Amino acid sequence: MFDTHELGRRPGAMQRLSRTVEAPGGDGIFGIAGVIGVPEGAEVRLDLRLESVMEGVLVTGTAHATAEGECVRCLEPLDLTLDADFQEMFSYPDVDDRGRPSARQDDTADEEGEEDRLFVEDGLFDLEPVLRDAVVLALPMQPVCREDCPGLCSECGVRLADDPDHHHDAVDIRWAALQGLAETVQDGEKDVPRRGGDDSQEK
Numbered sequence: 001m002f003d004t005h006e007l008g009r010r011p012g013a014m015q016r017l018s019r020t021v022e023a024p025g026g027d028g029i030f031g032i033a034g035v036i037g038v039p040e041g042a043e044v045r046l047d048l049r050l051e052s053v054m055e056g057v058l059v060t061g062t063a064h065a066t067a068e069g070e071c072v073r074c075l076e077p078l079d080l081t082l083d084a085d086f087q088e089m090f091s092y093p094d095v096d097d098r099g100r101p102s103a104r105q106d107d108t109a110d111e112e113g114e115e116d117r118l119f120v121e122d123g124l125f126d127l128e129p130v131l132r133d134a135v136v137l138a139l140p141m142q143p144v145c146r147e148d149c150p151g152l153c154s155e156c157g158v159r160l161a162d163d164p165d166h167h168h169d170a171v172d173i174r175w176a177a178l179q180g181l182a183e184t185v186q187d188g189e190k191d192v193p194r195r196g197g198d199d200s201q202e203k
């Protein structure tokens with residue numbers, strides 16, 4: 001929760017502030033559960049600008065945090081530094097969108113987008129849903145440890161970045177077994193005449 005009392009309600013007033021908050025966990029996680037996100041309790045550094053306007057407080061800012069996840073290609077853990085920008089309007093509940101006292105609040109309640117509006121309540125506003133949206137937007141849907149991550153070997157699952165020359169001969173494993181058998185037979189056939197030949201030369 002952020003306090004707007006110091007800012008006041010005079011339109012044009014502006015306040016800059018920096019604050020560090022802890023990332024929430026559970027359903028409120030700043031991220032995509034099971035993929036990538038800012039771990040619960042991790043620091044989220046906020047640089048904010050609060051502007052007093054007729055109908056409320058316009059909040060512009062950047063959230064700096066480190067998200068943790070794993071590479072979608074090689075499954076290695078990865079860290080990602082985030083700078084998520086956001087801007088949100090927090091309306092005064094007691095005025096309409098032109099800054100006039102809203103005696104006709106029932107009428108405006110039907111306006112499109114009314115449900116999505118965020119409000120200043122008792123001089124406080126809750127930035128958490130805004131931060132969550134901003135962080136999730138800034139996160140990659142397919143995080144990779146590096147742009148050219150070669151991923152895992154499709155045959156044996158070894159991490160290709162650790163072993164760039166890694167390859168398999170394109171042979172079916174059952175065929176490989178037969179081939180091994182054939183080589184044994186060939187060796188046997190070759191050995192017999194050669195030894196016989198050597199014997200005959202020596203005599």
Ligand SMILES: [Zn+2]
Binds near residue numbers: 076150151
């Ligand atoms: Zn990777």
Ligand SMILES: [Zn+2]
Binds near residue numbers: 154156157166167
């Ligand atoms: Zn392999």
